[in-house]
Amino acid sequence: MSSTEKSPDFVREIIAAEIASGQWDGRVVTRFPPEPNGYLHIGHAKAICLDFGVAAEFGGRCHLRFDDTNPTKEQVEYVESIKEDIRWLGFDWGEHLYYASDYFEQLYQWAVELIQKGLAYVDDLSADEIREYRGTLTEPGRESPYRNRSVEENLDLFARMRAGEFPDGSRVLRAKIDMASPNLNLRDPVMYRIRHATHHRTGDAWCIYPMYDWAHGQSDSIEGITHSLCTMEYEDHRPLYDWFLDALGIHHPRQIEFARLNLSHTVMSKRKLLQLVNEGIVTGWDDPRMPTLSGLRRRGYTPASIREFCDRIGVGKTQNLIAVELLEHCVREDLNKRAPRVMAVLHPLHVIIENYPEDQVEELDAVNNPEDASMGTRKVPFTRELWIEQDDWREHPPTKYFRLSPGAEVRLRYGYIIKCVGVVKNERGEIVQVRCTYDPATRGGATDRKVKGTIHWVSARYALPAEVRLYDHLFLTPKPDEDENWQAQVNPNSLERLTNCYVEPALANAAPLAHFQFERTGYFNVDPDSAAGRLVFNRTVSLRDTWSKIEKKEARSGG
């Protein structure tokens, strides 16, 4: 094994061993089974990369199957977004798009079969009574008084449940397993409940709907799935998964559980994400601060960076909390290679170059991406009046500050070396203008003069106004979930809108979602809110900032 090669995770090890021993006829079929009750998030990306990745590596296939067994929570809007997000992430289910609802009739027939075998019964207990009869974690449950109805009566009642003769909640179909099992999932689990609700695909054809446990394994079986990969909380369900398949004597996939992804400074449960949306804490499922795939996409994350992230976090069984910094690292790494560089001033400060001719304009050559010469160069207009970053000028520079200050010199990126010769302040004593002179012999950096700092700039005459949205972690603490009052952890400053920014003219026609590096600042993309004449950018992630660390350290040591 070469040192760069990653060792396979335990899931791939298991599958490889089975295939090597001749199981499954060498076929590997997996599935990604989302419920269309919300948008996909980065945690789903881990599962998608595993499900589709494993299938591809073993020459098999991966199905996309919507687990749509609960009409009251599901919507077509969600199925469309899920399909879009999976495609965007870079995976393809080909012909293999399925819905659990396609199997409702087969599931019904199999339920009838279990009734006939004496393995299922109709229960008239109410939901509350069923809970009461179920017992507790430490005490066994009790058998329902309806548990020993005749096969005929069960068949009749079940048929009438389907026919709509009974109101919601009046009866359920249960598997007859073991009310004393230490595994609660085996205490006669509910298979069907009555719900007179319109389903987004089957309409009003059904008023009884299968529960997850009853639908999932059998759907896997119908599709010939070999490996049903799911998260750890389903481990306790595996005995039930196996029980149904064995009772029916049908194709029996292997369920393997892995640990779900937890990411720092965010929440991942669909319930909580929905709450953030509904309560207006974010602007929608695709708010750039959300850990949803649509949010990450709008934020400027690339599919490759998310796939790389999923690859790096690995697949195991231990509960984890991945630092969001790793995700940020992955997107920087990817964007460093592909994002064109451009200059943009976020907090503008006016600079006048006193000895530069008023009417002169020079077109300076700028490199589009130093990491990739094939991306070429562009022209950037240089004029007497410029905008520079407020932070690139200090009246009283701290030590190790390499930028502009009274009497100091800096290089303007791709331009000239300038020297600060004065400032203009307003009545309140605020600096409104920095006066400089330039050295005409240093155009394009053509000099061996040593200047420590290089700063970015835009021409005041040619720059385009823009809005820039800066984002920070949605939550203040790494693990907001662990607090009952998780919403109190929301970061009130997770969004900062800068409406007075200037970008270089090359950005005039930037396409929505296009990625850029604003030199020395960070990676940004064009927000869909952007329009001609009203450019809007999102900061995907800042550049690594060594200076801010130095500054903090100096401040700490009293320097």
Added chain:
RNA sequence: UGGGAGAUGGUGCAAUGGUAGCACGACUGACUCUGGAUCAGUUAAUCGUGGUUCGAAUCCACGUCUCCCAGCCA
């Protein structure tokens, strides 16, 4: 006080009875027309106690701690 699953640097993942390694982070330094990138280096870990063994992160025993399960959700 039921059942299930886990525990390796700050974080995540390896090592499958034989030198505890990789990545992120943090910290040094080199280089640089981005205080970016790149390069070199440093830091830092086997939950505890016993046992088996020439040798234990790995096997055994007993503890400890964490997570999941009492939906007619998935």
